[in-house]
Amino acid sequence: MALDSKIPSGPLADKWTKHKNEINLVNPANKRLIDVIVVGTGLAGGSAAATLAELGYNVKAFCFQDSPRRAHSIAAQGGINAAKNYQGDGDSTYRLFYDTVKGGDYRSREANVYRLAEVSANIIDQCVAQGVPFARDYGGLLDNRSFGGVLVSRTFYAKGQTGQQLLLGAYSAMNRQIGRGKIKMYNRHEMLDVVIVDGKARGIIARNLVTGEIERHSAHAVVLGTGGYGNVFFLSTNAMGSNVTAAWKAHKRGAYFANPCYTQIHPTCIPVSGDHQSKLTLMSESLRNDGRIWVPKNIKDVEAIRAGKLRPTDLAEEDRDYYLERRYPAFGNLVPRDVASRAAKERCDAGYGVNATGEAVYLDFAAAIQRYGKEQAHIKGLNENDAALVKKLGQEVVRTKYGNLFQMYEKIVDQNPYETPMMIYPAVHYTMGGIWVDYNLQTTVPGLYAIGEANFSDHGANRLGASALMQGLADGYFVLPYTIGDYLSDDIRTGPISTDSPEFEEAEKNVRDNINHLVNNNGSKPVDYFHKKLGKIMWNKCGMSRNEKELKEAIEEISSLRKEFWSDVRVPGGADEFNEELAKAGRVADFLELGELFAKDALLREESAGGHFREEYQTEEGEAKRRKEFQFVSAWEYKGEPKDALLHKEDLVYENIEVKERSYK
Amino acid sequence: MNLTLKIWRQKNAKDKGKMVNYQIADVSPDMSFLEMLDVLNNQLIEKGDEPVAFDHDCREGICGMCSLYINGEAHGPDRGITTCQLHMRKFKDGDTIYIEPFRAKAFPVIKDLVVDRSAFDRVQHAGGFVSVNTSGNTQDANAIPINKQDADAAFDAATCIGCGACVATCKNSSAMLFVSAKVSQYALLPQGQVEATDRVLNMVKQMDEEGFGNCTNTGACEVECPKGISLENIARMNREYLKASLKG
Numbered sequence: 001m002a003l004d005s006k007i008p009s010g011p012l013a014d015k016w017t018k019h020k021n022e023i024n025l026v027n028p029a030n031k032r033l034i035d036v037i038v039v040g041t042g043l044a045g046g047s048a049a050a051t052l053a054e055l056g057y058n059v060k061a062f063c064f065q066d067s068p069r070r071a072h073s074i075a076a077q078g079g080i081n082a083a084k085n086y087q088g089d090g091d092s093t094y095r096l097f098y099d100t101v102k103g104g105d106y107r108s109r110e111a112n113v114y115r116l117a118e119v120s121a122n123i124i125d126q127c128v129a130q131g132v133p134f135a136r137d138y139g140g141l142l143d144n145r146s147f148g149g150v151l152v153s154r155t156f157y158a159k160g161q162t163g164q165q166l167l168l169g170a171y172s173a174m175n176r177q178i179g180r181g182k183i184k185m186y187n188r189h190e191m192l193d194v195v196i197v198d199g200k201a202r203g204i205i206a207r208n209l210v211t212g213e214i215e216r217h218s219a220h221a222v223v224l225g226t227g228g229y230g231n232v233f234f235l236s237t238n239a240m241g242s243n244v245t246a247a248w249k250a251h252k253r254g255a256y257f258a259n260p261c262y263t264q265i266h267p268t269c270i271p272v273s274g275d276h277q278s279k280l281t282l283m284s285e286s287l288r289n290d291g292r293i294w295v296p297k298n299i300k301d302v303e304a305i306r307a308g309k310l311r312p313t314d315l316a317e318e319d320r321d322y323y324l325e326r327r328y329p330a331f332g333n334l335v336p337r338d339v340a341s342r343a344a345k346e347r348c349d350a351g352y353g354v355n356a357t358g359e360a361v362y363l364d365f366a367a368a369i370q371r372y373g374k375e376q377a378h379i380k381g382l383n384e385n386d387a388a389l390v391k392k393l394g395q396e397v398v399r400t401k402y403g404n405l406f407q408m409y410e411k412i413v414d415q416n417p418y419e420t421p422m423m424i425y426p427a428v429h430y431t432m433g434g435i436w437v438d439y440n441l442q443t444t445v446p447g448l449y450a451i452g453e454a455n456f457s458d459h460g461a462n463r464l465g466a467s468a469l470m471q472g473l474a475d476g477y478f479v480l481p482y483t484i485g486d487y488l489s490d491d492i493r494t495g496p497i498s499t500d501s502p503e504f505e506e507a508e509k510n511v512r513d514n515i516n517h518l519v520n521n522n523g524s525k526p527v528d529y530f531h532k533k534l535g536k537i538m539w540n541k542c543g544m545s546r547n548e549k550e551l552k553e554a555i556e557e558i559s560s561l562r563k564e565f566w567s568d569v570r571v572p573g574g575a576d577e578f579n580e581e582l583a584k585a586g587r588v589a590d591f592l593e594l595g596e597l598f599a600k601d602a603l604l605r606e607e608s609a610g611g612h613f614r615e616e617y618q619t620e621e622g623e624a625k626r627r628k629e630f631q632f633v634s635a636w637e638y639k640g641e642p643k644d645a646l647l648h649k650e651d652l653v654y655e656n657i658e659v660k661e662r663s664y665k
Numbered sequence: 666m667n668l669t670l671k672i673w674r675q676k677n678a679k680d681k682g683k684m685v686n687y688q689i690a691d692v693s694p695d696m697s698f699l700e701m702l703d704v705l706n707n708q709l710i711e712k713g714d715e716p717v718a719f720d721h722d723c724r725e726g727i728c729g730m731c732s733l734y735i736n737g738e739a740h741g742p743d744r745g746i747t748t749c750q751l752h753m754r755k756f757k758d759g760d761t762i763y764i765e766p767f768r769a770k771a772f773p774v775i776k777d778l779v780v781d782r783s784a785f786d787r788v789q790h791a792g793g794f795v796s797v798n799t800s801g802n803t804q805d806a807n808a809i810p811i812n813k814q815d816a817d818a819a820f821d822a823a824t825c826i827g828c829g830a831c832v833a834t835c836k837n838s839s840a841m842l843f844v845s846a847k848v849s850q851y852a853l854l855p856q857g858q859v860e861a862t863d864r865v866l867n868m869v870k871q872m873d874e875e876g877f878g879n880c881t882n883t884g885a886c887e888v889e890c891p892k893g894i895s896l897e898n899i900a901r902m903n904r905e906y907l908k909a910s911l912k913g
Contacts, residue, residue, distance in 0.1 A: 074728050084806070278697070476799055
């Protein structure tokens with residue numbers, strides 16, 4: 001099937017308005033006759049479910065957690081971008097669009113990104129109307145901060161809990177509709193297949209995670225807001241339950257999977273401490289507003305620090321290498337994530353890592369504490385030369401800005417970051433790749449939609465900070481609820497979809513066979529054994545830098561690990577009960593397929609772009625080198641084994657932005 | 666460290682349940698409490714036993730999914746954290762640790778340490794929202810200036826993660842801290858005023874119907890709350906409730 005991105009004609013700035021004016025609508029009386037399933041209740045799924053219900057559709061929403069409020073969007077820390085230009089610093093829809101396309105290393109779709117920038121301002125209005133308590137200044141107006149890869153302050157925030165506040169906003173909108181009976185909520189349910197009837201997505205098979213019951217649910221359309229697949233690396237900043245299963249099952253039923261190799265490795269996470277580690281914790285990018293990143297200039301100081309003979313605070317200014325400020329004077333500590341991560345890896349590979357494992361750099365707030373302290377002393381008319389007072393005042397400012405992050409750090413590492421610099425290292429955080437969608441956010445399966453991190457469209461090869469929240473809510477509140485109407489307008493006379501069809505029968509049998517195999521396998525190793533092993537392969541061979549030889553090895557290793565998994569995994573307990581090991585086993589089984597496709601995609605992409613860095617393709621200064629012949633989206637069609645996946649290309653056309661070397665110097 | 670764990674095991678909601686002893690060796694002080702349970706579970710699986718069921722997800726203290734009553738305290742012996750942020754350095758070699766589920770009539774046990782907290786969701790369905798449609802036609806965000814102190818206080822109330830530690834800790838199993846946090850968030854903001862009367866009446870009514878107990882102002886909830894939600898919220902909700910009752 002040829003890919004049709006269905007981008008509306010006309011000038012870029014008019015496309016979305018024109019499209020909304022031209023698509024078909026469903027009248028309010030008919031909306032009552034139409035059912036929509038939304039899987040996942042994060043920012044994308046939650047906002048979509050609420051809005052679809054407000055419009056009048058009957059919504060069934062599913063999440064695997066015990067409440068929709070717990071979806072992993074809740075953990076987003078730093079902020080949400082919007083082209084409001086409240087700061088009067090020259091921001092505009094075009095500039096947000098430009099920054100996003102450039103930040104994505106010219107690998108995203110122009111029309112989608114422009115629409116995202118266009119609706120961004122509405123999101124802030126909407127959330128404030130819902131009672132989301134964003135940070136405000138003393139005049140009572142909304143405050144902003146800066147994020148990486150941009151030269152304006154357009155990030156709205158609620159301390160270090162922006163994701164939480166936005167998700168609770170979407171959750172409250174859902175609650176209103178649940179209370180009215182327009183959303184039927186299924187907590188602790190996991191989608192295990194999508195059902196296709198006459199070529200259209202018409203329902204899902206879900207497992208009730210409490211009773212183990214396998215359920216059939218039908219609808220006129222299915223929306224996946226099921227997040228990213230960073231947990232294919234085992235260690236990531238994702239929640240333990242975050243998984244690719246819904247997206248992967250959709251892929252197996254005909255939805256193309258796009259750019260699986262585009263992964264975001266976030267530069268500022270708490271380093272790995274040992275083999276027992278189950279997940280990694282992010283320290284928000286917002287910290288780079290005030291924190292300076294450095295390692296010692298001299299190897300002897302590195303050794304002394306590792307041996308515990310020297311404290312970082314004892315090191316003189318001239319003996320420190322603020323390598324981001326040195327290499328990228330224009331953006332300094334606020335370069336985009338892919339650039340900052342690679343620079344940290346470069347220093348650590350060269351032997352300058354500051355912890356026992358050699359995989360950590362410093363993120364230092366001493367200068368900010370000084371700066372804020374002096375400012376406060378001045379405002380309060382106190383002695384600006386009193387070092388202890390200045391430090392105390394400065395620490396208070398830092399506490400109000402980042403208090404919860406500093407507390408998290410202290411609890412995990414057992415060091416006080418107000419007194420000594422944080423140690424950080426890059427970790428897997430977000431996946432730009434995902435299910436291929438057209439301009440309407442519809443996948444290659446009619447009636448099946450993908451929104452938020454689950455789709456691929458807006459961030460290209462690298463996502464800018466504070467743009468995930470923006471995209472999730474844009475898709476869910478303002479894009480999908482309109483575009484899906486165009487599709488559903490054909491369904492006003494269809495009537496309820498029966499679950500009593502051979503298609504539902506077949507899908508349910510599939511699910512049951514899989515589960516029965518897993519619980520009766522009687523192997524010798526727990527699920528975690530395989531997940532950790534897969535994670536090691538991914539991190540070592542498909543991580544921050546990749547090359548042809550290792551990618552080929554990864555494909556072989558993942559494929560044989562998958563075989564071993566199916567023959568030797570041990571899943572205790574039964575199928576008809578609460579059984580977390582069984583749920584985990586199903587998810588890891590899908591990661592073991594996705595991982596191979598991921599490596600295959602990375603092997604195909606013989607260029608470096610954003611988060612995808614191929615060692616063979618770099619500039620003399622070690623920066624990513626894009627290649628014109630790879631200016632396309634790779635969309636993979638399922639053909640059985642991952643190695644047989646069939647490549648389709650969507651060429652990326654840039655008419656409104658000049659494609660040039662991405663520089664942050 | 667070597668530890669003795671006494672863990673509540675209960676096959677399902679109907680099972681009576683009991684404490685079971687486990688020994689665990691070589692626990693690193695840098696492990697989180699849940700990572701220690703991961704190690705235990707993998708050892709149980711390899712021995713052919715059933716692992717201990719417990720709720721968890723984000724493992725960074727924000728989703729509110731993890732629970733556990735550890736040595737008689739919700740989220741264990743440290744303050745201002747959830748169980749997933751508790752690290753083993755808070756324990757000593759040779760310690761015996763008691764691990765139980767959050768217990769309350771309104772939180773029935775599903776299995777082992779997993780409880781059903783959907784009562785919290787139902788309280789929110791009753792009024793935990795501002796009735797505004799996502800039309801995209803709301804007024805400009807800065808058209809509603811909000812005094813910084815009020816905005817900050819609303820934010821502090823809104824940081825509740827809905828974990829249920831307040832209920833588990835309270836001798837009456839009262840949900841007042843949880844419910845008042847949501848009522849307060851909206852009571853402090855102009856956006857919440859229009860529906861203020863109905864909100865507090867409906868949410869309190871639902872809270873009572875779910876079987877949560879009454880508040881007797883012992884303040885235990887505030888002490889154990891991982892997010893430091895203040896008792897002032899309960900006082901504010903009581904004022905809101907009184908105001909609404911007189912109106913209604």
